[in-house]
């Protein structure tokens with residue numbers, strides 16, 4: 001099985017998961033039809049289905065056009081069905097979907113947000129929850145919910161790749177640098193990101209192992225991170241809440 005990363009709109013990522021043995025192909029999120037349809041045509045793949053992470057326009061707007069062009073079936077969270085495009089299949093956290101995706105509850109950015117974990121691919125499609133070197137803004141959920149979401153993800157194997165919904169890596173890394181990240185991991189990534197930008201390569205797909213060194217939201221239990229947030233001695237949730245608020249005001 002392989003993953004194709006597709007740049008959409010200004011800074012969104014959509015993903016194709018393709019099984020070469022069966023020809024089965026799934027799209028994760030539908031920000032923009034043209035680049036997604038172009039990639040399918042280029043590869044000669046037939047799209048079987050679309051999995052939706054959450055209801056924001058920049059993740060669902062292209063669903064009707066892609067369905068019209070491909071006949072793909074639409075899958076989304078039952079809890080959010082009222083604000084998603086018409087669903088052919090509704091799922092709930094805990095379900096396992098075709099292709100081997102496990103649906104993980106991921107509230108915080110929105111209340112109905114889900115993530116898709118493919119154990120066989122060692123991949124977590126986290127959209128706007130856990131992101132490269134950061135996490136999504138809290139539009140609907142609480143810091144406590146996002147904290148629990150990220151803690152749930154952090155229990156996955158260290159080599160799991162985090163494939164998020166946006167290319168915010170550069171801004172997130174600049175912010176993460178304030179919170180005592182691992183110095184050598186920071187230096188490597190600071191050198192790498194400009195090269196990725198120059199070569200128009202994706203910034204998404206870092207491992208949990210690397211995020212544990214850089215991403216402040218995975219490091220709230222560390223005394224040096226609490227101190228950097230101005231909350232020496234505070235509990236991890238308080239540190240998490242403070243860092244997320246500091247990001248909103250950054």
Ligand SMILES: [Zn+2]
Nearest residue numbers: 054056109128
């Ligand atoms: Zn969103």
